[in-house]
Amino acid sequence: MTDIPLNIKQAIVNHAKEVWPEEACGFVVNGNIIKCHNSHPLPLSNFAISANDYANAETTGKIEAVYHSHPDGLDGFSVCDVEACKQINIPWILFHNKTNNFFYANPCGDAPYEGRQWVYGIHDCYAILRDFYIREFNIKLDDFTRGEELEWESDEWRMFERNYAKQGFIEIDKPSQKGDFLLMQLGAPSPNHVGVLTGDGWSFYHHLSGRRSERSVYGGYWAKITTKILRHKDLL
Numbered sequence: 001m002t003d004i005p006l007n008i009k010q011a012i013v014n015h016a017k018e019v020w021p022e023e024a025c026g027f028v029v030n031g032n033i034i035k036c037h038n039s040h041p042l043p044l045s046n047f048a049i050s051a052n053d054y055a056n057a058e059t060t061g062k063i064e065a066v067y068h069s070h071p072d073g074l075d076g077f078s079v080c081d082v083e084a085c086k087q088i089n090i091p092w093i094l095f096h097n098k099t100n101n102f103f104y105a106n107p108c109g110d111a112p113y114e115g116r117q118w119v120y121g122i123h124d125c126y127a128i129l130r131d132f133y134i135r136e137f138n139i140k141l142d143d144f145t146r147g148e149e150l151e152w153e154s155d156e157w158r159m160f161e162r163n164y165a166k167q168g169f170i171e172i173d174k175p176s177q178k179g180d181f182l183l184m185q186l187g188a189p190s191p192n193h194v195g196v197l198t199g200d201g202w203s204f205y206h207h208l209s210g211r212r213s214e215r216s217v218y219g220g221y222w223a224k225i226t227t228k229i230l231r232h233k234d235l236l
Helices: 005-018 051-059 079-088 123-135 157-165 218-224
Strands: 027-030 032-036 061-071 094-097 103-106 169-172 179-182 192-195 201-206 214-217 224-234
Touching: 005 027, 005 061, 005 094, 027 051, 032 051, 103 201, 123 192, 123 201, 179 214, 218 224
Parallel strands: 061 094
Antiparallel strands: 027 032, 027 061, 094 103, 169 224, 179 192, 179 224, 192 201, 201 214
16 A cells, blocks of 8 residues: 555544544554554653554454554654554554644555655665565565664765675676666765666666655666666675
8 A cells, every 4th residue: 555545544634633632543454443542641742552452453353554643743754653663564654633644654565666655764765675675586685773854964874885785785887687776876975865776678766755756767867876886696
């Protein structure tokens, strides 16, 4: 799922309005929501779902997503939200009361390559690379903790440069086969964007900040900002 069904959105909006100014929370099960009590001691800015509510939801059917609301403040998933979502490995839905925006994050690795909503740490350019490698080649790449949005604009941020060799990638002269890793520098002090060749001509998957993930044609501008072309040692 890349888009949240309308009936789920409306039900979450209604729940968020019912409990405002506290955060609403619950589950999506069998295409419907199950409301839960927010048991966090600071419910105006956090949420917690009890183990009993979790167990009761599981008896109803498969939990398709966890949802919660932000009554105010950050219009998007927080760093803590991202880490918790990845830890329980279940999709999350977020609704923001003030902006009426919805956000969807699927940490399970099975989101489609195209059309993902940007969620830094779950749906970003490195996540597409990781998902592509495990699904297409059964090669598992390590994940790395992300911080706040725009951290890649710092002179100290070197996530890709510091880790690509440890993940088994070596530099090559030019891209030519499925899975080739395109390391790019996009308006930042160091390489901060990656793409992966799809194996269908010169197209590659990538995910720009604040946009939906997409397939683009490599060359021109993208070739100009490419700093390294890498290939995994198992694909040589």
